Amino acid sequence: MKNLLLLFSALVLSACASHTSLSKPEQRKVILDMESSVLKEMYSKNPSLRAVVAESPGYAVFSNANINLILASFGSGYGVVTNSKSKAKTYMKMGEVGIGLGVGVKDFRILIVFDNQSAMNDFINSGWGFGGQADAAVKSSNKGGAVGGEKSISGFRVYQITKAGVALQATLKGTKFWKDDLLN
Secondary structure (H helix, E strand, O other): OHHHHHHHHHHHHHHHOOOOOOOHHHHHHHHHHHHHHHHHHHHHHOOOHHHHHHHOOEEEEEEEEEEEEEEEEEEEEEEEEEEOOOOOEEEEEEEEEEEEEEEEEEEEEEEEEEOOHHHHHHHHHOOEEEEEEEEEEEEEOOEEEEEEEEEEOOOEEEEEEEEEEEEEEEEEEEEEEEEOOOOO
């Protein structure tokens, strides 16, 4: 239990870090480096995903930390939305809350691929996403594994990579995404 609490503390602190000691260009670079790293890893695991992203009107990449305590789930993170045509970037933050059964903590990355321009615009301007999630993860650095699935009903598809954590959960959740006023 002590190790689980230490892992949780490290995950929450790293996910919630706003990089406020960095300049705005440095903060943007941290987010863009994370985006590049996540896309590279996702494409290496699923090469056909490159075409899905290229054919979409846009996509978003987020870094997130999540904790699930028996009946409730909470998480926070940051990321960027990229318009495929204009290459415009919108920097965003996220928070999530859910209900369901589970226990654990995890640090994960998500890729959201928009089905149409309207869904992307709604996401940027309104930011809500609702869905269900079920996963099992035991992962530390390059050791361990994770199995997960997520389905969205809001005009976009979500792909996930677990970076580290221990979790067994099945939740219904609401996630709020909003523009980062400091970086846009």
